[in-house]
Amino acid sequence: MKEIATVERPFRCHTAIQMRFNDIDMLGHLNNTSYFEMFDLGKNDYFVKVKHGYIEWTKPSLMIVHMGIDFLAQTRFYEHVEVLTQCTRLGDKSVHMLQQLVNVDSGEVKCQCQSVLCYFDIETGTPASISDEWRHDIAAYEGVDSL
Secondary structure, three states, X not given: OOOOOOOOOOOOEEEEEOOOHHHEOOOOEEOHHHHHHHHHXXXXXXXXXXXXXXXXXXXXXXXXXXXXXXXXXXXXXXXXXXXXXXXXXXXXOEEEEEEEEEEOOOOOEEEEEEEEEEEEEOOOOEEOOOOHHHHHHHHHHHOOOOO
């Protein structure tokens, strides 16, 4: 079984998840494709919090270039879950993130996701260096000097 990723600092972004009937498969547990949607909700919530509610998506922005998911335990429909999200590293053009789907009541990590997002210039259609503003805002939200 895959090990739970080492977390160097507490998660600051907690996104409550409401499971829908169509998220559950015929075995009564969360379908593996639904995790991707839940982690996307967590990423969206994270960046809204980082940017204090407003994101100008028509300027250089972020796009997902890699997602790796480890399924650690079954998640059932009745469980109270949330997505925890944090930035683990900033490259020149990349944002590395760690997310976990966690049972709020027991603290059990059900699934974890490590993803890489590329800072992307919409006008040129090419990767771009992460702006100082985004670097500052992410580090400030994470409560660190730099990542």
